[in-house]
Amino acid sequence: MIVDATHRGWMLATAGLAVAAAAAYGLASRSAPGGVTGDSAAGLAFGIAAAGLMMFEGLLAARKRKRAWRLGRAATWMRGHIWLGVLAVPLVLFHSGFHSGGAITTILLVLFGLVTLSGLFGLALQQVLPRVMTARVEMETVFEQIPQVVAQLRKEAAERAAKTGDPVIAKVHREAIEPFLLSDGGRAQRLGDAGRSEAMFAELKRLVPLAHHETLADLAHICEERRQLALQARLHRWLHNWLLVHVPVSYALLLLVAAHAVMTLLY
Amino acid sequence: MARARTTKTLAKRIELDYFHKPHALRTWMRRLSWTAAGLAALVVLLALRPAGRIAWSSGGLTPPHALFQADCAACHARAAGGPVEDAACTACHAGPPHHEGASKAPACASCHEEHRGRPLLRVDDSHCTACHADLKSVPRPEPAASLTGSAVRSVAERVVSFPGGHPEFHAVSLGRDEGRLRLNHELHLKRDLKGLRGPVTLDCASCHAGDAEGRLMKPVDYETHCASCHPLTFESGDSLPAGTVVPHGDPAEALRRLVELYAGTAVAEDDAARAVDPVAIALARQRARRARLESPAYVPLSRPPGTERAFVVERVGLAVRILERQTCALCHGPGGGEPLPAAAPPPDGGSILPAPPVVPKPEIPPSWMPRARFAHRPHRALACTACHPAAGASQRTSDVLVPGREVCASCHHAGGGAPVTCVFCHGYHVAEENLLGPGRLGLPRHGLWIRGASAPSPPAPR
Numbered sequence: 001m002i003v004d005a006t007h008r009g010w011m012l013a014t015a016g017l018a019v020a021a022a023a024a025y026g027l028a029s030r031s032a033p034g035g036v037t038g039d040s041a042a043g044l045a046f047g048i049a050a051a052g053l054m055m056f057e058g059l060l061a062a063r064k065r066k067r068a069w070r071l072g073r074a075a076t077w078m079r080g081h082i083w084l085g086v087l088a089v090p091l092v093l094f095h096s097g098f099h100s101g102g103a104i105t106t107i108l109l110v111l112f113g114l115v116t117l118s119g120l121f122g123l124a125l126q127q128v129l130p131r132v133m134t135a136r137v138e139m140e141t142v143f144e145q146i147p148q149v150v151a152q153l154r155k156e157a158a159e160r161a162a163k164t165g166d167p168v169i170a171k172v173h174r175e176a177i178e179p180f181l182l183s184d185g186g187r188a189q190r191l192g193d194a195g196r197s198e199a200m201f202a203e204l205k206r207l208v209p210l211a212h213h214e215t216l217a218d219l220a221h222i223c224e225e226r227r228q229l230a231l232q233a234r235l236h237r238w239l240h241n242w243l244l245v246h247v248p249v250s251y252a253l254l255l256l257v258a259a260h261a262v263m264t265l266l267y
Numbered sequence: 268m269a270r271a272r273t274t275k276t277l278a279k280r281i282e283l284d285y286f287h288k289p290h291a292l293r294t295w296m297r298r299l300s301w302t303a304a305g306l307a308a309l310v311v312l313l314a315l316r317p318a319g320r321i322a323w324s325s326g327g328l329t330p331p332h333a334l335f336q337a338d339c340a341a342c343h344a345r346a347a348g349g350p351v352e353d354a355a356c357t358a359c360h361a362g363p364p365h366h367e368g369a370s371k372a373p374a375c376a377s378c379h380e381e382h383r384g385r386p387l388l389r390v391d392d393s394h395c396t397a398c399h400a401d402l403k404s405v406p407r408p409e410p411a412a413s414l415t416g417s418a419v420r421s422v423a424e425r426v427v428s429f430p431g432g433h434p435e436f437h438a439v440s441l442g443r444d445e446g447r448l449r450l451n452h453e454l455h456l457k458r459d460l461k462g463l464r465g466p467v468t469l470d471c472a473s474c475h476a477g478d479a480e481g482r483l484m485k486p487v488d489y490e491t492h493c494a495s496c497h498p499l500t501f502e503s504g505d506s507l508p509a510g511t512v513v514p515h516g517d518p519a520e521a522l523r524r525l526v527e528l529y530a531g532t533a534v535a536e537d538d539a540a541r542a543v544d545p546v547a548i549a550l551a552r553q554r555a556r557r558a559r560l561e562s563p564a565y566v567p568l569s570r571p572p573g574t575e576r577a578f579v580v581e582r583v584g585l586a587v588r589i590l591e592r593q594t595c596a597l598c599h600g601p602g603g604g605e606p607l608p609a610a611a612p613p614p615d616g617g618s619i620l621p622a623p624p625v626v627p628k629p630e631i632p633p634s635w636m637p638r639a640r641f642a643h644r645p646h647r648a649l650a651c652t653a654c655h656p657a658a659g660a661s662q663r664t665s666d667v668l669v670p671g672r673e674v675c676a677s678c679h680h681a682g683g684g685a686p687v688t689c690v691f692c693h694g695y696h697v698a699e700e701n702l703l704g705p706g707r708l709g710l711p712r713h714g715l716w717i718r719g720a721s722a723p724s725p726p727a728p729r
Contacts, residue, residue, distance in 0.1 A: 030393075035391075035393075037325070037380075038325055039325070099325070099326070099383065099384075101324075101325040101326045101382065102321065102322060102323065102324040102325050102326050102327065102382065103314070103321070103322035104310075104314060104322050104323050105325055105326075107310065139272070141277070141280070141281070142281055142285060144285050144286070144288070144290050145280070145281050145282060145285050148280065148281070148282060148285070149280050149281075152280050156270075214269060217269070218269060218270045221270050222270070240292055241292070243292070243296060244292070244295055244296055244299055247296050247299075247300055248296065248299035248300040248302065248303035248304075249303055251300045251303050251304040251307070252303040252304055252306060252307035253307075255304055255307040255308060255311070256307050256310065256311065259311045259314075260323075263323045
């Protein structure tokens, strides 16, 4: 999600609440010799608030599964997910009194740090990569369908190369274009680089009859589309793979937070 | 024919049901989520075992409490959260109060914080400054009297830290030492002093030695430090051997010693009989010894029969005057405190003997900073004069030789390296030596430890 002017309200509210929490923490620290601890009244209040925010953060997954339910706009949920997650950081620190504590609380802090950092990393990527994709991947397709589209590109290239009956084009297709389309489309391949690809097809134009130049242009275009799909796949992985850390660790964090709360009430 | 990229051709390339098919990212996210949740559940289960319950604590226990590592309920008896109640602490620790009549007694655990990875005795200044930063607003008892009773010692009303608001030490702020022993430090530190057995050169350690704990200096002892140069002589004539002395510290005993010496006899065995007429008893014993042809070490000048008693009384009176005006007065000069206690007069009034010599108390306090813990041993790398620079030039007892606050603060300040916390010098509890109650615990391997009950009985042999 792009953080733009529509986030101003959330941003200001988060900053205001964080400042208020910091002021409350400062007052509580003064009145409580030794500082705020998790089991003090103020520390407990910070902990309850932070746990509540974490539960809300976790509800985003449920909200995504029930898109048809009238539970508010998805964009609003995402804004809340971002800014209330940021607000949870000072609350957790105030709850802990800036101490890692014992084994479970240390694990909780580490998991919370992982979730927070991975979320912020993903948010930062979302400010940049979609714009890069728009600018550099004009032939973007559905990410999940890239293998399907590539298969169609291979079929199309093979048909166009065979249709010419030109031995040079057939050889180029067999030895360069088909392997490139079969690959991940990366720059390790000769056709993976736009400049080298353009130079190769310019050279080919001098070797084949003029009637086949249009086919060469189509084959060059197919290679260009494959390169863009490869770039799209790379950008997509950067854009989403942080979720492989963020989401699983969040589940572990929520489970341990619940156990931590129960044990805290017992002792 | 050139490639056509119309919306229709592009749409045809996409499978209509692609979103129903498994997707690598979603698949891995689901797998990893289950794995992470499973690991978290495993951690919870492991931590729920008795041996793993310490994992739930907010930090490790201090070594003295390691016995309770796996038994949270030993201290956290209340099952509704909140701090540990004092009863859990006082079951083992006496924990006397801050001071008599303290109106505000914080819970034990509020100062001695467990699970924080630091010793329980390391208490933040904020615990102290919660009251001492503004004592005016805190009800407190009347200030205690000073050591000598001649000045009232108050408590500073605004102390934030040692560098911030801590008053000058009481002994320094008084401006004069209240000790009564006449001592000229400068004179005693001169080279080649005239001693009984030749020239003597003293230094600080000649008279000042630390106690066994290395904290305070032991009191200067007459027999150890003074007697070799300042014998308690009293006789300028020839009736007793030169150098004959009386004991130190007990005027009544000194008087008895004088009587015995002049009577030429040993100490009477029967105190009750001696109390009736010590001179008569002493003379009788002397006659009895001579009758048995015993050979005393010294035989006094013979006196005409019937004059021994008058002789003893006269000589004892003279010796008492010499002691009072010269020997004792050298150190226990006039203007001292109350005289040392004398023995009760004999039943017959003791009219024939003078009163014991009047010796004022020295009034030397055991510590010049009774409200602070100080130890000389950690400061042993320093020369004595580093902290007591005026000692070498001091000629009067009233000179203040205790270092002032600024001397301590030269090292004990933030960034100075030496600790500067309140509890480093000041104890909270009035009777710190009695903080531990009787031992009541047994080792877990030998039976359950018992809190607040009698000692556990050993396991029965199998």
